[in-house]
Amino acid sequence: MSLLEVENLVVEFPTRRGTLRALDDVSFAIAPGEILGVVGESGAGKSLTGASIIGLLEPPGRVASGQIRLEGQRIDNLPHEQLRHIRGRKIGAIFQDPLTSLNPLYTVGRQLVETIRTHLPVSAAEARARAIALLQDTGIPAPEQRIDHYPHQFSGGMRQRVVIALALAAEPQLIVADEPTTALDVSIQAQIIQLLKNICTSRGAAVMLITHDMGVIAETCDRVAVMYAGRVAEIGPVHEVINQPAHPYTAGLMACIPDMDAERERLAQIDGAMPRLNAIPQGCAFNPRCPQVFERCRVQRPGLLPAGATQAACWLHDAARQEAA
Amino acid sequence: MNAPALNQEVSQEGAGAQPLVRAHDLARTFDVSPPWLNRMLEGKPRQLLHAVDGVSFEIEQGTTLALVGESGCGKSTVARLLVGLYQPTRGSFAFDGQDAHAAFQGPQARAMRRRIQMIFQDPYASLNPRWLVEDIIAEPLREHGILSDKAQTRERVGQLLESVGLAAADMAKYPHQFSGGQRQRISIARALASEPQFLVCDEPTSALDVSVQAQVLNIMKDLQRARGLTYLFISHNLAVVRHVSDQVGVMYLGRLVELADKRALFGSPRHPYTRMLLDAIPKMHDTGRARTPVQGEVPNPLNPPPGCAFNPRCPFANDRCRSERPQLLGTGGARVACHAVQEGRI
Numbered sequence: 001m002s003l004l005e006v007e008n009l010v011v012e013f014p015t016r017r018g019t020l021r022a023l024d025d026v027s028f029a030i031a032p033g034e035i036l037g038v039v040g041e042s043g044a045g046k047s048l049t050g051a052s053i054i055g056l057l058e059p060p061g062r063v064a065s066g067q068i069r070l071e072g073q074r075i076d077n078l079p080h081e082q083l084r085h086i087r088g089r090k091i092g093a094i095f096q097d098p099l100t101s102l103n104p105l106y107t108v109g110r111q112l113v114e115t116i117r118t119h120l121p122v123s124a125a126e127a128r129a130r131a132i133a134l135l136q137d138t139g140i141p142a143p144e145q146r147i148d149h150y151p152h153q154f155s156g157g158m159r160q161r162v163v164i165a166l167a168l169a170a171e172p173q174l175i176v177a178d179e180p181t182t183a184l185d186v187s188i189q190a191q192i193i194q195l196l197k198n199i200c201t202s203r204g205a206a207v208m209l210i211t212h213d214m215g216v217i218a219e220t221c222d223r224v225a226v227m228y229a230g231r232v233a234e235i236g237p238v239h240e241v242i243n244q245p246a247h248p249y250t251a252g253l254m255a256c257i258p259d260m261d262a263e264r265e266r267l268a269q270i271d272g273a274m275p276r277l278n279a280i281p282q283g284c285a286f287n288p289r290c291p292q293v294f295e296r297c298r299v300q301r302p303g304l305l306p307a308g309a310t311q312a313a314c315w316l317h318d319a320a321r322q323e324a325a
Numbered sequence: 326m327n328a329p330a331l332n333q334e335v336s337q338e339g340a341g342a343q344p345l346v347r348a349h350d351l352a353r354t355f356d357v358s359p360p361w362l363n364r365m366l367e368g369k370p371r372q373l374l375h376a377v378d379g380v381s382f383e384i385e386q387g388t389t390l391a392l393v394g395e396s397g398c399g400k401s402t403v404a405r406l407l408v409g410l411y412q413p414t415r416g417s418f419a420f421d422g423q424d425a426h427a428a429f430q431g432p433q434a435r436a437m438r439r440r441i442q443m444i445f446q447d448p449y450a451s452l453n454p455r456w457l458v459e460d461i462i463a464e465p466l467r468e469h470g471i472l473s474d475k476a477q478t479r480e481r482v483g484q485l486l487e488s489v490g491l492a493a494a495d496m497a498k499y500p501h502q503f504s505g506g507q508r509q510r511i512s513i514a515r516a517l518a519s520e521p522q523f524l525v526c527d528e529p530t531s532a533l534d535v536s537v538q539a540q541v542l543n544i545m546k547d548l549q550r551a552r553g554l555t556y557l558f559i560s561h562n563l564a565v566v567r568h569v570s571d572q573v574g575v576m577y578l579g580r581l582v583e584l585a586d587k588r589a590l591f592g593s594p595r596h597p598y599t600r601m602l603l604d605a606i607p608k609m610h611d612t613g614r615a616r617t618p619v620q621g622e623v624p625n626p627l628n629p630p631p632g633c634a635f636n637p638r639c640p641f642a643n644d645r646c647r648s649e650r651p652q653l654l655g656t657g658g659a660r661v662a663c664h665a666v667q668e669g670r671i
Contacts, residue, residue, distance in 0.1 A: 215607030
């Protein structure tokens with residue numbers, strides 16, 4: 001059974017000029033121990049998806065319809081107090097900026113111990129021992145001393161390790177990592193990705209890794225969901241999505257990325273830009289920029305259709321059409 | 326003074342004979358000492374940060390030099406030295422055979438600035454939100470006395486906007502009406518207004534999404550081809566650098582550790598740091614491949630290690646690396662600052 005199921009999730013922002021639909025009918029599932037990547041450009045709705053799962057949607061944003069289920073139990077309509085118990089205990093979170101996710105006034109040890117004791121029935125001494133072990137596991141040298149240091153005494157990479165330790169403190173089954181390496185330099189980024197992957201595998205935690213960096217996805221994830229304008233454009237095993245993208249947007253996105261292996265005089269480009277939330281075109285949201293657009297794309301919105309090893313929200317993969325062709 | 330005529334004369338002469346840009350032993354030190362009272366009472370010493378410490382390179386007209394490195398390696402300081410936003414502590418920068426820093430301070434400052442322009446990283450912060458795009462792009466035209474007639478200025482602004490793939494009618498809008506990629510194009514149009522020969526681009530696409538990045542990089546390449554522009558391109562993204570550059574300089578803690586032609590650098594990287602950087606890039610089509618990332622982090626630039634600054638992270642470091650600072654040596658296409666390479670150990 002899936003650990004997390006997101007079904008037809010719709011997130012709306014009521015504004016004075018009408019309601020904006022930031023997430024529109026998003027569905028996916030994460031199996032226990034699996035790493036699912038969520039990729040897309042700014043404003044595609046990746047972070048909102050993560051925020052809805054951990055119950056940290058900023059008002060006035062609200063889940064308008066759809067369900068989020070953790071181990072079969074609905075968590076999107078839980079009262080605040082109950083959600084707090086799940087957040088941290090069952091779902092850990094890692095955010096982009098390690099400096100703002102730590103309290104600058106407390107030592108990292110105090111923050112770890114507090115998190116551990118909130119969720120697990122252990123004594124203070126035991127919690128401290130666990131905290132030291134966590135810091136050790138996340139690769140922080142001399143954890144016995146470092147535990148009593150304040151966040152500003154750590155470098156960016158070390159802080160992100162502390163944040164990972166904090167997310168893992170109560171042994172959650174799911175980690176939502178929102179751009180965990182974006183604020184870091186490439187050499188540190190490689191270390192953190194490796195750490196995240198190893199530590200989650202060894203503890204059997206599933207990860208939802210939100211990032212705009214396709215390289216990070218390629219290296220880390222089992223499956224990937226590509227988002228566009230608040231919808232899932234394509235979802236499938238990472239190797240297939242990268243090498244044989246089924247959705248024209250995924251294909252365009254892949255071609256835009258400067259390649260380290262091949263040299264090209266010009267980069268392929270997708271003309272135009274992602275539509276604003278108040279001007280999402282009818283039918284497929286990608287149709288004004290799509291090189292393979294046809295009549296149906298402009299009127300009817302495609303759902304996720306099977307396309308080889310992946311699923312793509314694109315009429316090109318409609319079974320009836322393919323038979324006709 | 327007849328600036329345009331002078332411009333052309335010098336540049337034609339400069340094109341064949343010598344590189345357009347020649348930086349020699351450029352250095353910039355910042356004083357980050359605690360305040361005077363603290364130094365007196367607590368006995369703290371003066372502290373100097375060597376942001377750029379002896380960087381030399383040349384850029385031929387019409388080509389691109391890319392500088393790469395991690396945060397704090399001094400690449401942006403080099404950019405600011407070249408456009409005259411900082412004065413160097415040591416070293417010289419010759420532009421078209423002329424001492425640029427002397428020019429920046431003398432009566433020639435305006436003429437020099439006209440020929441060297443900069444594109445900044447953040448297109449949200451580098452355009453005045455209260456100005457119309459027309460005024461933003463026309464400012465250099467007026468400032469440098471290129472055009473004063475209103476109708477002519479407007480026509481020129483329209484041409485500039487069209488050259489970066491926007492519509493002439495966009496000049497009647499404010500920056501907030503544009504997306505990030507479009508704003509960066511406005512920055513490019515503004516930089517091009519004074520018809521510079523040399524553009525210093527400090528992470529011009531880092532704030533942009535990949536599909537928009539591709540659009541901006543293509544425009545920059547097209548403009549280079551059409552106008553023979555020379556670029557200094559600063560980035561931390563090696564894949565982007567590979568795409569745009571002719572020559573690449575890798576910086577680490579204020580110094581160049583490797584300076585080579587693009588093909589040499591990406592084909593056979595020699596400095597251990599360059600190899601580490603190349604290895605740190607996730608490979609797209611090699612899914613699930615595990616890497617062994619280099620351990621350690623960039624040391625504190627206030628207190629760099631003695632000898633080669635990279636020695637604490639370097640798998641090839643020996644005693645010489647820990648005591649003696651390597652010089653950037655080598656011939657032609659590739660120059661490396663590494664004892665191990667020079668001794669033939671790697």
